[in-house]
Amino acid sequence: MKYFKLTTFLVAAAFAQSVSAQTDGGRLDVVIQPEPPGLMLGLVQNGPTQMVAGQLYEGLLRYNSDLEPQPSLAKSWEIAEDGMTYTFHLNEGVTWHDGEPFTSADVLFTTEFLKDSHARFRASFSHVESIETPDDLTVVIHMKEPYGPFINAFETGSMPIVPKHIYEGTDYATNPMNATPIGTGPFKFKEWVKGSYIHLVKNDDYYLDGLPHLDEVYYRVVPDAAARAVAFETGEVDVLPGGAVENWDVKRLTEMEDVCSTSAGWEFFAPHAWMWLNNREGPTADKRFRQAVMFGLDREFVKDVVWNGFGTVPTGPVSTKTNFYSDDVPMYPHDPEKAKALLADMGYDGTPVRLLPLPYGETWQRWAEAVKQNLGEVGIVVEIESADVAGWNEKTANWDYDMAFTYLYQYGDPALGVSRNYTMSQIKKGSPWNNVEGYENPELDKKWDAAAVEPDLAKRAALYNEIQKEIVEDVPVAWLLEIEFPTIYRCNVKNLITTGVGLNNGLRDAWIEE
Amino acid sequence: MSFWKRFARNRGAVFGLVLLLAVIIIALIAPMIYPRGPWPMVQRPFLAPYAVDGLPLGTDTLGRNVAAGLVYGAQVSLLVGLISTVMALLIGVPLGAVAGFYGGWLDEGAMRFTEFFQTIPNFALAIVLVAILEPSLTSITLSIAIVSWPPVARLVRAEVMSVSKREYVDAARLAGLSNLRILVGQVLPNTVSPIIVMASLMVATAILLESSLSFLGLGDPNIMSWGYQIGAARTVIRSAWWLSFFPGLAIVLTVLALNLIGEGLNDALNPHLSRKGRT
Numbered sequence: 001m002k003y004f005k006l007t008t009f010l011v012a013a014a015f016a017q018s019v020s021a022q023t024d025g026g027r028l029d030v031v032i033q034p035e036p037p038g039l040m041l042g043l044v045q046n047g048p049t050q051m052v053a054g055q056l057y058e059g060l061l062r063y064n065s066d067l068e069p070q071p072s073l074a075k076s077w078e079i080a081e082d083g084m085t086y087t088f089h090l091n092e093g094v095t096w097h098d099g100e101p102f103t104s105a106d107v108l109f110t111t112e113f114l115k116d117s118h119a120r121f122r123a124s125f126s127h128v129e130s131i132e133t134p135d136d137l138t139v140v141i142h143m144k145e146p147y148g149p150f151i152n153a154f155e156t157g158s159m160p161i162v163p164k165h166i167y168e169g170t171d172y173a174t175n176p177m178n179a180t181p182i183g184t185g186p187f188k189f190k191e192w193v194k195g196s197y198i199h200l201v202k203n204d205d206y207y208l209d210g211l212p213h214l215d216e217v218y219y220r221v222v223p224d225a226a227a228r229a230v231a232f233e234t235g236e237v238d239v240l241p242g243g244a245v246e247n248w249d250v251k252r253l254t255e256m257e258d259v260c261s262t263s264a265g266w267e268f269f270a271p272h273a274w275m276w277l278n279n280r281e282g283p284t285a286d287k288r289f290r291q292a293v294m295f296g297l298d299r300e301f302v303k304d305v306v307w308n309g310f311g312t313v314p315t316g317p318v319s320t321k322t323n324f325y326s327d328d329v330p331m332y333p334h335d336p337e338k339a340k341a342l343l344a345d346m347g348y349d350g351t352p353v354r355l356l357p358l359p360y361g362e363t364w365q366r367w368a369e370a371v372k373q374n375l376g377e378v379g380i381v382v383e384i385e386s387a388d389v390a391g392w393n394e395k396t397a398n399w400d401y402d403m404a405f406t407y408l409y410q411y412g413d414p415a416l417g418v419s420r421n422y423t424m425s426q427i428k429k430g431s432p433w434n435n436v437e438g439y440e441n442p443e444l445d446k447k448w449d450a451a452a453v454e455p456d457l458a459k460r461a462a463l464y465n466e467i468q469k470e471i472v473e474d475v476p477v478a479w480l481l482e483i484e485f486p487t488i489y490r491c492n493v494k495n496l497i498t499t500g501v502g503l504n505n506g507l508r509d510a511w512i513e514e
Numbered sequence: 515m516s517f518w519k520r521f522a523r524n525r526g527a528v529f530g531l532v533l534l535l536a537v538i539i540i541a542l543i544a545p546m547i548y549p550r551g552p553w554p555m556v557q558r559p560f561l562a563p564y565a566v567d568g569l570p571l572g573t574d575t576l577g578r579n580v581a582a583g584l585v586y587g588a589q590v591s592l593l594v595g596l597i598s599t600v601m602a603l604l605i606g607v608p609l610g611a612v613a614g615f616y617g618g619w620l621d622e623g624a625m626r627f628t629e630f631f632q633t634i635p636n637f638a639l640a641i642v643l644v645a646i647l648e649p650s651l652t653s654i655t656l657s658i659a660i661v662s663w664p665p666v667a668r669l670v671r672a673e674v675m676s677v678s679k680r681e682y683v684d685a686a687r688l689a690g691l692s693n694l695r696i697l698v699g700q701v702l703p704n705t706v707s708p709i710i711v712m713a714s715l716m717v718a719t720a721i722l723l724e725s726s727l728s729f730l731g732l733g734d735p736n737i738m739s740w741g742y743q744i745g746a747a748r749t750v751i752r753s754a755w756w757l758s759f760f761p762g763l764a765i766v767l768t769v770l771a772l773n774l775i776g777e778g779l780n781d782a783l784n785p786h787l788s789r790k791g792r793t
Contacts (some may be wrong), residue, residue: 226749248575248750305559305576357735362749366576368735373553373576384735386649 024213026512028493029237030503031228031244032198032219039189039198040178041160042110043117050157051241052198052219054504056097057160057183060088060107060139061151063500065267067323067412069151070499073102073161073184074139083146083455088139094207096163097188104133109164113172124153124416127453146455149413152323155268156505158411186212186508195221213511225361229253238493241503242266242485247308247363253488260491263310263484265502270319270417271483273407275355275371279438279476282402283353283380288346290475293403294332295339296378297371303481306366312482316472317418319482322410324464329472339378352381356396356404359389364405367480371403396432407483408433412500414464415452422476423448439476520782527778533771537764541588548582552738563756572756575746580757583738584764590739591768594655594724595717601659603713606666607702613667614674615697625671628664636661640723644732651734654727658720669712673705707783711776718772725765740765 032052038044041053060074069077074088094102108131114121127147132140143150153159161184166177181189186208187200198219202212220237222228229249231237233256242265245253254261277284277293284290299313318325357368372382382403387395396404410417420426423445426435444467451463487503489496492513497506522528557566559577564570571580613624631639640657647653677683678701686696727733728741729748740761747757 246749248753252753301555305555362575362746365731365735366746369553370555370576372736373555376553386731386735388645 022213022494022511023514024511025215026213027216027218028214028239028507028510028512029218029220030239031222031231031237031241033222033228033241033244035195035221038178039181039192041156041181041183042113042162043173043178045118045120045157050501050504052200053160053181053183054156054185054501055187055200055217055507056181056185056189057156057162058185058505059154059156059159059161061154062505063152063155063268063412064498065264065500067152067267067321067500069154072156074154079151083148084143086141086143086150088141090137090139091207092137094184095205096165096184097182097203099205100163100165102161102184103136104139105136106161106164107139108133109168110159110161113162113167114159117172120411120416121153121159124150124158145453147415147453148455148460149415149452152412152416155501157501187217190216197221212508214507217507225249232488238490239496239503240488242487245488246361247306247310250310250486250488251308254486258491259488261486261488262497263486265487265497265499265506266485267321268412268500270321270410270412271407271485272314272317272319272410272479273405273481273483275478275480276396276401276404276406276437277475277477278399278402279440280399283348283351284402286346287474288342289348290478291332292339292342292378293375293380293478294475295335295342296375296380297478297480298334298374299480300334302367302370306363306370307481307483310484310486312484314479314482316468316479317422318414318464318468319410321482322418323413324461326465326468328465329468336378343379348379350379350381352383353402354385355382356385356387356392356401358405358407359387359392368405393432396436397430399429399436399438403478404436406432406436415448419448419452422471437477439474441471441474444470517782521778524778524781526774527781530771530774530778533767534775537588537768537771538592540585541592544585544589547585548579552583552586553578560750560754571760572754574743574757575750575754580743580760583743584740584760586738587740587743587761587764588768590651590737591721591724591765594651594658595720598655598658598662598720599713599716601655602663602666602716603709605659606663607670607709609663610667610670611674611697611702614671615678615693615701617675621671624667628667631661631664637723637726640727641730641732644727649727649732649734651737654724654732654734658723661723662716662719666709666712666716669708670705673708674701677701677704711780711783714772714776714779718769718776721765721769721772
């Protein structure tokens, strides 16, 4: 079989150079919000769990901020030219936190384990025909069909490798070891005082020489946003993950001395915010109305004022941070006159449209008010509704809305995190995460499907360019903002964010300057 | 001594009345001062008071004029206060009157029903009602009315019980008047003064309730009210004090005015009960 070598890294050599300048030791206090429901990453994958358990468990690969694969448990890998075979070579001398050796059998077992508990894993591995483990350090995956985004599916949160020797033959969900997770990661689980903190300590037997640098990490549970800001100000915590404090506080905190902030570390997720526009009924069913909404919105203003300048105004459905982004699309600058002309053209009669904000706090409420004001100025009558999280879920999932705020993750590839919101096969009542707006375009559906299984990168890119150009013309939803959640930390914490998932696996390389 | 003279003797009450009139006038002429309403984003956000001409109270988190919000908020507060009080009276007065006048099982039933509402803390019940009905001006007004009628019913019942034992009521009975005519024509008019006093205080409570609900984010999202302004400014209180200070001041002054008026009315309508030493 002919192999096409994508990347091979000699990890140890790469790190040997930089290690000398860094100081070992120290303790890092990180805010965790809300408290995770559990730490067994194979069973629970919500945000806070990923943030803590990403230090305990590892995936086969990591991704840098450009979403290029980097070695993790796999030190190198090859993808066959036809995209039908993936071969991973595992690191030698890796042990689980309890001392058992890590082998390819664990990887094979993980693929069984995650089928029941991890929807995103199940979706990407539905393209897999079979998995072989020719020896202890090699895993070969045979595909049913070429699947472009597959190489993006091996990060800690997407496919955490779990220990076979602990879970084989047991009921995974009730295994008592779930309370004291065993992984291969740079940190080991020490203690969890519910409602207070989670304590991790350095894994002295970690397979990468000189890593990790930190001695211990405390994840501190602080339920109130204002209290989290104060905890940072008083020096009680060193790191505030993105979204831990209200936007208005970000500015104040980052102006403090020796405080740094970065919006890096979210590239893999690329949270993309938009308003669902109901394509089925009401004024929003008219394409001209939807375009008028886009021209009517002052998205730059919202970015600057509501989000304090953080984020990017998107050009379409694909985030600038996601692979296959194209800016060759129709543009929608703030142009009230054009919006009015479009509304006059369609004969909009002033029928009020309902706007459902996302019930995630002040920022989102202000955002809805700004939208109402913008649209009011071009003659669209907007009534803001209110709903709690459950009400929002129900209304969007059952299509009972005219315009509704939302934001979703993109996971690095349009086939993973974008197409699900625009193809007809994803029109399913009952879920607020799929094609809720009811956009139907059979021609584009074919292109989405073809692009997902196209092995040739250039052809894939061409397909996604065509899709973006066409879909932006139709405005199925009103794209509002590529959200950035700035991470705030003390400047003496170095190398905190080195990957596209940021804090979720960043503590491996972090160190504290004396 | 005439009613006005007695009322005017209480200087605080006069002050309250002037204050309330001022608020009412501001609320009425709001559309003339700020014809574009309270929502337009007119300037940069977070401008301090008088940082820019024409914005005496500065701008809020989105660059909206705080002063405009304040005058339109006056409309909402007064409207909610007034309507919810009228509604509460419409429930409380008939119930209390019937219970007090007829007594017996009617009284028992009505009072147990009232107690049922009184055992639940006002504010908690209002929150639940608004949350169930979905926040809107109507649901908020209705909820405030529903939580504030029980004291009215209690008061009216007690007054009616006491008045209906008077001799002129016996006289009316002997004259052959029907129960209903006695209740409406003879008894109720003589219970009006404590009800008026109570109503003025209820308006104040209703304004506070509405503000508290809006503060918690349970206000009508399409309406600018004082409570909403404070709630929205809560997160920035350390960097922009004026956003919560002025609406807060407006609430304090309006509620104070209503309380002073209530006290003045009490003095004027119940001269025998008014505090001694003021002569």
